[in-house]
Amino acid sequence: MNVLTFPSNEELNEAAAGLLTATLHQKANAVLGLATGSTPIGVYEKLVEFYKKGRVSFQSATTFNLDEYVGLPRDHAESYYTFMNTRLFQHIDLPEANAHIPDGHADDPQQECERYDRMIGQAGGIDVQILGIGHNGHIGFNEPGDTLQSATHLIELHEETRKANARFFASIDEVPTKAITVGLGTIMKSKSILLLARGSDKAEIMRRALRGPIDPQCPASFLQLHPQLIVMTDSEAGRLL
Structure with missing residues (x-):
């Protein structure tokens, strides 16, 4: 594990x-x-720059996003498909066919999960996986529980996660209750993982995830087992590490 703490968001990005x-x-x-949420936005802005x-081309690259809400149309303002297109894809030379996001509007979510895992495998797996971390330790939408699923799967979102994401919607009632997420096993097969965290409100969960016991009640704690984990935080999120 390589932990890097930066004095400013600009330097982290x-x-x-x-x-x-x-x-x-x-x-x-x-x-x-790739990940969504507020944490990687500055990184995507820097990549566009x-x-x-x-300085960089994405012409030959392939991307797989971690997750997508179930039930939101792709053109919904808060779908992760829209997020990725407006924040990154439409500003770079990544071919549209090379950008993959789970289809949260698929008629059969289970078949979509299986299809997505097959595509990742056919692409040779993930070279670098970007992750943020939720206040309850979730990565992607792998929520705390007694057990964790290895493969891409349909997940019931915890109330805490929905409340955290409600700021992007008119009310919590509009936040979807389910999502498709890449599983922990697929994440851990990535050749390298880049975990990003910002803000003092992430300090305690970062300590628990990276210095505490490995426990499915904190899914991010399993990242301690990855041989190529790079952690980048600002000074507030990293203050307990």
């Missing part, structure tokens, strides 16, 4: 985008695992 840029320089057809300056 620069470092994370730099790592992904270096990955694409070394392997132009790298497979990137790097692309516009000619």
Whole structure:
């Protein structure tokens, strides 16, 4: 585990985008695992800046997003499909066919989960997986529980997660109750993992995830077992590490 703490968000964004840029320089057809939420936005903005300056190309890359809400149309303002297109994809040269996001509107969610796992496997697995962390320790939408699922699966979102995401909707009643998420086993098969965290409200869960016992009640704690885990935090999120 390599823990890097940055005094400013700008420096964190620069470092994370730099790592992904270096990955694409070394392997132009790298497979990137992408996350949504507020944490990676600054990194995506920096990647767009790097692309516009000619520092990186995504022409040969492939991306797989971690998750998607179930029941939201793709063109819904808060779907992760819309998030990724407006924040990153429409600003870079990644071919549309190479950008993959679970279909939360699929007629058969279970078949969609199986299809998504097959696609990741056929692509050779994830080279670098970006992760944020929820206040309850979830990664992707892998929520705390007595057991965790390895493969991509349909998940019932915890109330705490829905409340945290309610700020993006008119009310919590509009936040979907289910999502499709890449499973912990698939995440852990990534060749390297980049865990990002910002803000003092993430300090305690980061301590629990990275310094506490490995426990399915804190899914992120399993990241301690990954041989190529890179952690990037601001000074507040990393203060207990």
